[in-house]
Amino acid sequence: MTDTKRFLSNIMHQAVCVLFIAVLSTFPVYAAENEQYTVRGIAVDATAASTPLAQTKAITIGQRRALNALLRKLIPASYHMDIPILQDEDITPLVAGFQVAGERTAPQRYLADLTFEFKRQEIRDILRSANLPFSEAVAKPLLVLPIFNNGERKVLWEEPNPWRTAWVDVIDYGIRPEIAEVNLDDAAQALSQPVTVPAGDFADIQAIDARQAASLDEDAIGIIESTYDTVGTLVISATLREDQDGGLVLDISRQRSGQFSATVIDSYKGIDDPDFLMQSAILDILQKQQEDWKQQNIIDFSVENTLAVTTTITGLEDWLRIQEKVKNLSSVSGIRTVDLSIAKAFWHITFLGSMDQLKVSLAQQDLQLVDNSGYWTLDSAQN
Template sequence: MTETQNKLTLRSTFAAIMLLFLTFCAGNAFSAGEDFYTIRGISVDKTAASALEARQQAVAEGQRRAFSALYRKLTLKTDRGAMPQLSEEELTSMITGFQVSGEKTSAGRYIADLSYEFRREMILPILEANNIPYSESVSKPIVVLPVFDDRGVKNLWNEPNPWRDVWLNIFEGGAGPEGSQSRKDDWAQTKLLPIVVPSGTIDDFKAITVDQAVYLDKDGVANITDIYGAGAVLVAYATLQNNNGVRRLDISYQRSDFLSPAVVETFTGGDTDEDIFRAAIFDVVLNLQEGWKDQNILDRSIQNRLAITSKINNLQEWLQIKGTASNIPAVQQISVRELSVGNVFWEISFVGDLTQLKSALAQRDLILQNEEGYWTLGMSGEN
């Protein structure tokens, strides 16, 4: 056999192996991250005639609260009043199982933290049947840099920065919100837009200065996002005035990726500085989560197909691209049309608009771009 024949045989063998794998993997069904439909941290405390009865009541109450927390996680604040009212039997049928931690019982009392795992395939049809828009898109983390203006001196890493101290106490110290049970339930869940607040390590100091943060300097932003594997920075700039015990907190915040406009807000009141800081922080976090969902709610009446080329070095690389793209909520189907040693020509069917798809892919480090009329998809950092 000649050298040319050897090369052709190897190419044919490679193509045959690839075709076998690609055919096997061609279909697609969305698979959410294992945590997405698991609702944790539902704290229950019930009293009844017996511990068993108290436990039964706690589990029933817990699953209803868990469903409400999942509904609020998926939907916008404006649709809270549209939450479907389901029977206990209907709720139970949607749960694949639950876990218990911190369990304590007495003669007629039951205390525990409960976690419930819901069936996506039963939740979403209910939302769609009731015309309730929802979003399953999960963002890369966003790094929050709390800058405090102390009588004209801007502090990020340096002291005093009581503004950053409270952010850290909430996100590292676990000092979640007080008040209603629903607020506490919601806070216990994983965020669609995860938030990271740097603690001020030497690496943080080196990555970005306070001036770079205030002006969203490109190099500083890149440095700090690289450290935390984040997609963007949010600079939260605060000034506090206290006139005879009347507190006024002015804050402004802006994302480095400018996916949302700058926001300026004023808060007044609070018995302590920490009180007013906490009120502002929880408001900022809620706005961030709502803004992300609003941008990523899919119009499922819009069906699209896109022909794509992906350059690959091996089978594993393609399977990684395909697997990652398959887990994008907008993606409905992936079909392989043609393959060669270094390229896969495929088609992706998705709902919603192209901008949303590109954004969702970018959150998974996949870059979709138009190159002279042809769409290509590859992993971030590829040449």
């Protein structure tokens, strides 16, 4: 390399680093409001002529992968082929900040786990310009009760229950099968429809058993849901068997409490390692859950409504708390207080999308929107 080329290369590297440092300095500003636009667990490994250049290369690659993971998270899978391809110089201004963990270096090599936070409004503008539907809504957690059919016996808490172990490994410990990098990026992200696997302690064992779970016993499920503060329960039963060719098959049935829907039955095969097969099945189930949630909560920017509501309050602190919950909803574009007294507030909420979507979003914040013959009330949900 000539001195001139080396000089230009160093200048470019310094410019990129300065830009990333400037972006990093804004990170705390966005942290509270942009959780859904935070992308974690982007593992990078880059080599270049020098370690600093490898670092710059790794961050550039990482931000591109992070953006794509974010867009796949927000956009329904049926539209993933239409995700716009941006150049690296167009992606960097979209980054609100980034963090580095597990940094390791070697001559001409850089490795790290990166977290990126993207600017919400700028990403929204890109998606709207591309006419892509997307959802930002985050649900309250669902409880998962993994039942393993061991011959004629149904096992929930008892050992061995390899099906429950696989759920704990994936949800609590982040264990993933050896899958493609793009799938690893997606699997590392926080779920828009989170799930909780019970600890399996004495209180859980006392609350519900495998038979009660399989029959969706309302009383038993209600007890364990209250323990974990979840809004529903998925009872997922698994049977491991061999097909006629001797290959492993994992048969799974899914039921959800409180919903009048048919049992969903799936079969997974093609992998001879039972742990790998179960982990892969869990990731597929989780992805389907996320897709269902996204489809229900797609933001329709073509429909904006303003709703007048009355809220019963216990004081100023209670009023401010309720206001904050509503303002933080991605579908809410504005609020305006019309009248305020010691015990009641009359206000307007301007929102995107349908009334049903607004109700669902408010319910995730423990707020209940009720139509009283055209007179709408919005109050804290009764426990």
